[in-house]
Amino acid sequence: MNERRTAVPPLIVTQDNSFFFEGAAAGRLLIQRCADCGTLRHPPGPTCPQCRSFEWDTVESSRRGTLHSWTISHHPQDPAFEYPLAVGLLDLEEGTRLVADIAGVPHDELHIGMPLEVGFAEHAHGAVLPQLRAPGASRTEEGES
Template identity: 55%
Template sequence: MNGASGPQSAVPVPVVTEDNAFWFAAAREGRLVIQRCVPCGELRHPPAPTCALCRSFDWDCVEACGRGTLHSYAIAYYPKDPAFDYPLVIGLAELAEGVRIVADMPGADPSRIAIGLPVEVVFAPHYRGELLPTLREVRS
């Protein structure tokens, strides 16, 4: 026992490195950014030190619109962790910019989840206090 009170979670603290620090800094501001290769323009997520297309180390980033469609999903019921509400919907969204992002879909009704569902990225506090992207259905 480490002396901490309350339920213990298996959710790890995000690992911030030189390669992804810019992404976590933008997330703390409620902004979703995507890494872009300067020479060839290829977008990549998650962040990486080099471009998979041209192998350049030269990059900048662009702000994403945060809208897209659900490309795939999983609904978890177990094992239960105090960091999440269950059933836990986890979505893989294809953003308008063409990259994909994995995020929780808190409060989503599992009976409404389907491939192609319009979604948007919103930022919410996570179990350990980080501000991280989540997905929610866009209703017309």
């Protein structure tokens, strides 16, 4: 990709969150799951907030959810994004929440509870990260590639 002057910090990848970014690069949304009590958690971390276990694995999300809340950002503007920028908080079907930018949905059509799905887009530093889209938008894109 072209190097863009951006204030967006590079991703900080650790042994606790690398699965998330590796999954996203492969077009999969992975959620961390406690291997002892089964509690799902996001963002990733080393211990289970329910039982304090350090043992975990992952489950693959359906990538479907509903919009819990959102905001429209106007400033400060970073060249890595187009403004005004919609950023949403998605309630995933699995029960965890995900924050990501919203693409391809007119801002005046956004409303709490609307169905959205998770696709993927290139981050300012070249990594691939989740992006919220209208249902079906990601399947169309995948069919074209």
